[in-house]
Amino acid sequence: MNSSFDFSxxxxxxxxxxxxxxxxxxxxxxxxxxxxxxxxLEELIRECGIGGICFFHSRASAATNYEGKKEVPYNEDSFATLKSLIKRYQEAAQIPLLIAIDAEWGLAMRIENTPCYPYALTLGAMRNANKLVYQAGSQVGADCRAAGIHWNFAPVADINNNPDNPVIGYRSFGSDKKQVSDYAIAFAKGMQSQGVLSSAKHFPGHGDTATDSHLGIPLIDKSRAELEANELFPFKELIASGVDSVMIGHLAVPALSRDQNLPATLSDKIIKGVLRKDMGFDGVVVSDALNMHAVSRSFKEKGELEFRAFEAGIDLFCFSENPVEGIQKICEKGNQAAIDESFQRIWRLKSRSIPINGSDKSELTNPHSLNLEIARRSLTQMGPDSHLFAQNEIAVTGIQLGSAGNDLLFNKLRETGRLREIIVDRQNPEIAPGQLSPEDTILLSLNPPLVKPAGNFGFSEHTISFINDLLKFANVTICLFGNPYFLNLLELNPNQKVLIAYQHFDEFQHIALEYLTGRCKAPGKLPVKLKCDSNEKA
Known part of the structure; x- marks a missing residue:
C-alpha cells in the first residue's frame, strides 16, 4: 500500500x-x-478492490457463531496478530483500506490483553460527566490508532428502555434520551479527537426490542410521533454534532417503512426518506453486519442482499459474505449516479481518515486512572446508606456468588478481621443450618456470569431462589458488580440496601471497598428504569 495515496x-x-x-x-x-x-482475503482485496475490512476476533466469536456451538480460541498475542494482519492486508490493497472494528468499550471487545474501559451503561450512571465520557472515547480512539484502525463502529445511540433487550442493554448509555444523546456525542467527539471515525448505531433505534437481530428481525411497533420523540432523538443530535457515519440496524419499523416485515437495512423509505431527506444526513450510511440472520437468511441468491441494500441507500456493506457477486450485481443493475454518490462519500471519508504517512501512535493507553474515576462517579446506592465497615464494632457475614475474579473487595475486607465469610459454591450455593442467624449483618457480593439477560444473566434458578431467601433476613446489603437489570429478578424489600458497582474490574471493587468502609459516597444514578428504582436515593 502506498501511504501517500492520492485521494483527489x-x-x-x-x-x-x-x-x-x-x-x-x-x-x-x-x-x-x-x-x-x-x-x-488477500486475494479478494487484490482482485476486487475491496474498500475496507472490519475485524472480528474469530469465526467462532459471537458475531458469526450464533448458536454458540464452536469454541472461541484464546490468543494472548491478539494485538500483535491484529497489527500484522492489518499490514498484510494493506499491502495487498491498491487503494488503502479503511480498517474498522467494534470497540465500544475498547479494543478488549475483540482483542485479548488490550485496554478495557467500562460499558456505556456504566458511563450512563455518572451524572454530568460529559468530560469523562469524552476522555473514554479519546482513549479508546488512541488505542484504535495504535492498532492501525481508522473507524470504530461506536457509539451506540440506542435508548435502552426494554429490560429484556437481548443485544443492546449494557451497550446503551441508558433510558434517558437526553443523556444518551449527550454521552454518545461526547464519546464520538473523543474518538474524533484522535483521528478515529465514529458511527451512530443502530438506526432508527434498537433499544426497545426483545429480539436479537443476530437471530431474527426485531419489530419496533411504535408510531412515527413516538419514534421522533424518543428513538430518533439521539440520532438527530449526533447528526447535528457531525458524526461521521450512521449504521442501520436490521429492524422492522413499519411506522417508517410501511412494511411490517422489511428491515430498515432494505428500506429506502427509512434510509433515503427519514435519514437522508427528513434528518438531513449526508455522511456514510453503513449496514449492520450482513451475515446476521435478520437479513442473511432471506436471500438465497448470492449478491442479492447486497444489491437490495444498495438500492435502499446503503453506502457501505459491512460483513458482506458475498462481495464478488455483490459487486457484479451492483455494476450490472445499479443506478450509476447512486453508485457515484456512495463512492464519493466513502472516498471523502478515506481522504480525511487515512494518515498520509501512517499512524504516529504505537503505545496503548493505560485505563487504570480513568476507570477508577468512572468507578467513583458511577457508584450507585439504592435504599439506606450501608457503610458496613465504618463502625469498628460491627461484624459482617460475607457471601460471594457468581463468576470468580480477583475478588479484591473481599481480600481487603478480610484484612479488617471483621469479615466472617461463608464459602459457598458460587454457581450452586447451599448454606448449612445454623450458619446464619436473623441478627446477622450480611454482605452479599454478586458478580453475574453474564452481562446479558438471557438465562438469568448466567445464574441458575436455584441461585436466584437462594438469593431471594437471603433477602428475607433483616439486614442484607447487596453489592452488585454487573448489569443493574439483574435486580429485576430479585424480591427486594422497600428498604433494601443495594450498592451497584456495575463492573467487576479491580477499580470498581476498590471504590466499593471505599464506600463500605465509609470513605466515599455513591454519587451515581441508575441509568435505566427498574421495578424497584423508586427506592433510588436522589
Missing part, C-alpha cells in the same frame, strides 16, 4: 466502475484466521 477528485475520476463499487464493500477479517483464510 482527479484520482477518483480515473477509477473504473468496478473499482468504485469495490470501495463500497467491507468484508469481515478475523484475527485468529488460518493462513489459508488470510490468503483468500
Amino acid at each position: 477528485d482527479e484520482a477518483a475520476a480515473q477509477l473504473s466502475l468496478q473499482q468504485k463499487v469495490g470501495q463500497l464493500f467491507m468484508p469481515a477479517a478475523f484475527i485468529n484466521d488460518s493462513e489459508e483464510e488470510i490468503l483468500k
Whole structure:
C-alpha cells in the first residue's frame, strides 16, 4: 500500500466502475484466521478492490457463531496478530483500506490483553460527566490508532428502555434520551479527537426490542410521533454534532417503512426518506453486519442482499459474505449516479481518515486512572446508606456468588478481621443450618456470569431462589458488580440496601471497598428504569 495515496477528485475520476463499487464493500477479517483464510482475503482485496475490512476476533466469536456451538480460541498475542494482519492486508490493497472494528468499550471487545474501559451503561450512571465520557472515547480512539484502525463502529445511540433487550442493554448509555444523546456525542467527539471515525448505531433505534437481530428481525411497533420523540432523538443530535457515519440496524419499523416485515437495512423509505431527506444526513450510511440472520437468511441468491441494500441507500456493506457477486450485481443493475454518490462519500471519508504517512501512535493507553474515576462517579446506592465497615464494632457475614475474579473487595475486607465469610459454591450455593442467624449483618457480593439477560444473566434458578431467601433476613446489603437489570429478578424489600458497582474490574471493587468502609459516597444514578428504582436515593 502506498501511504501517500492520492485521494483527489482527479484520482477518483480515473477509477473504473468496478473499482468504485469495490470501495463500497467491507468484508469481515478475523484475527485468529488460518493462513489459508488470510490468503483468500488477500486475494479478494487484490482482485476486487475491496474498500475496507472490519475485524472480528474469530469465526467462532459471537458475531458469526450464533448458536454458540464452536469454541472461541484464546490468543494472548491478539494485538500483535491484529497489527500484522492489518499490514498484510494493506499491502495487498491498491487503494488503502479503511480498517474498522467494534470497540465500544475498547479494543478488549475483540482483542485479548488490550485496554478495557467500562460499558456505556456504566458511563450512563455518572451524572454530568460529559468530560469523562469524552476522555473514554479519546482513549479508546488512541488505542484504535495504535492498532492501525481508522473507524470504530461506536457509539451506540440506542435508548435502552426494554429490560429484556437481548443485544443492546449494557451497550446503551441508558433510558434517558437526553443523556444518551449527550454521552454518545461526547464519546464520538473523543474518538474524533484522535483521528478515529465514529458511527451512530443502530438506526432508527434498537433499544426497545426483545429480539436479537443476530437471530431474527426485531419489530419496533411504535408510531412515527413516538419514534421522533424518543428513538430518533439521539440520532438527530449526533447528526447535528457531525458524526461521521450512521449504521442501520436490521429492524422492522413499519411506522417508517410501511412494511411490517422489511428491515430498515432494505428500506429506502427509512434510509433515503427519514435519514437522508427528513434528518438531513449526508455522511456514510453503513449496514449492520450482513451475515446476521435478520437479513442473511432471506436471500438465497448470492449478491442479492447486497444489491437490495444498495438500492435502499446503503453506502457501505459491512460483513458482506458475498462481495464478488455483490459487486457484479451492483455494476450490472445499479443506478450509476447512486453508485457515484456512495463512492464519493466513502472516498471523502478515506481522504480525511487515512494518515498520509501512517499512524504516529504505537503505545496503548493505560485505563487504570480513568476507570477508577468512572468507578467513583458511577457508584450507585439504592435504599439506606450501608457503610458496613465504618463502625469498628460491627461484624459482617460475607457471601460471594457468581463468576470468580480477583475478588479484591473481599481480600481487603478480610484484612479488617471483621469479615466472617461463608464459602459457598458460587454457581450452586447451599448454606448449612445454623450458619446464619436473623441478627446477622450480611454482605452479599454478586458478580453475574453474564452481562446479558438471557438465562438469568448466567445464574441458575436455584441461585436466584437462594438469593431471594437471603433477602428475607433483616439486614442484607447487596453489592452488585454487573448489569443493574439483574435486580429485576430479585424480591427486594422497600428498604433494601443495594450498592451497584456495575463492573467487576479491580477499580470498581476498590471504590466499593471505599464506600463500605465509609470513605466515599455513591454519587451515581441508575441509568435505566427498574421495578424497584423508586427506592433510588436522589
